[in-house]
Amino acid sequence: MKLVIGNKNYSSWSLRPWLLLQHFQQPFEEQQIHLGAADIRAQMAPFCPNYKVPVLLDGSLTVWDSLAICEYINEQYLDSAAWPEDIGQRARARAVCAEMHAGFSHLRSSLPMNCRRIPAAVECCDGVQTDIKRIIEIWQQCLSLNADSRREQAHFLFGQFSIADAMFMPVVSRFYSYQVSVPADVRQYMDHMLNLPAYQLWLKAAVNESETIAAAEV
Numbered sequence: 001m002k003l004v005i006g007n008k009n010y011s012s013w014s015l016r017p018w019l020l021l022q023h024f025q026q027p028f029e030e031q032q033i034h035l036g037a038a039d040i041r042a043q044m045a046p047f048c049p050n051y052k053v054p055v056l057l058d059g060s061l062t063v064w065d066s067l068a069i070c071e072y073i074n075e076q077y078l079d080s081a082a083w084p085e086d087i088g089q090r091a092r093a094r095a096v097c098a099e100m101h102a103g104f105s106h107l108r109s110s111l112p113m114n115c116r117r118i119p120a121a122v123e124c125c126d127g128v129q130t131d132i133k134r135i136i137e138i139w140q141q142c143l144s145l146n147a148d149s150r151r152e153q154a155h156f157l158f159g160q161f162s163i164a165d166a167m168f169m170p171v172v173s174r175f176y177s178y179q180v181s182v183p184a185d186v187r188q189y190m191d192h193m194l195n196l197p198a199y200q201l202w203l204k205a206a207v208n209e210s211e212t213i214a215a216a217e218v
Contacts, residue, residue, distance in 0.1 A: 001058045002031055003028050003030055007035050010114060026077055033053060070167070092158075096167075099138070111218065112215070116206055116209075117178075142164070165193065168193075169199065172194060
């Protein structure tokens with residue numbers, strides 16, 4: 001497999017399937033396209049049918065879109081381990097992933113992912129605050145449902161690491177970078193995600209990148 005991605009510092013969509021592959025220790029080749037390059041369309045043309053990253057190339061198959069890539073990896077290589085076993089939990093996980101995939105436009109535009117940003121709070125408009133409130137609500141509901149019988153905090157949204165965690169990882173990064181105020185249970189979840197070995201690999205590479213995209217330097 002080859003995963004074509006953008007800058008690790010900025011490309012939130014690339015992080016999602018990359019994290020899934022790394023967490024489950026699936027071997028893959030990585031090819032990076034710098035999103036600010038003058039010839040970006042020429043670089044993307046051989047791989048990216050919609051001129052966006054990420055794209056997964058597996059033999060003769062091309063899969064684009066982060067969620068579609070995660071679904072394919074799960075079915076083809078993970079024996080469905082990246083979704084909850086319980087059908088109800090699986091449906092809920094797919095629902096929150098779909099909401100993440102399609103929504104939260106205010107958060108995306110106002111708080112772009114920037115892994116190497118020195119953490120500091122910014123003033124957020126009402127739209128961003130609404131997005132933040134909804135994301136916290138999703139996380140708290142999932143974490144509460146998946147806390148164990150001793151009421152110990154769940155490490156992941158659905159018990160074990162899942163596509164849902166991969167889809168929300170860029171939001172965890174944003175909340176940290178922009179010092180979003182969160183409840184204690186959400187902070188514990190975020191800390192666990194930020195310390196995942198797979199994410200630490202991504203972060204180390206992101207910090208060492210030299211390219212800058214001005215629009216993401218908020």
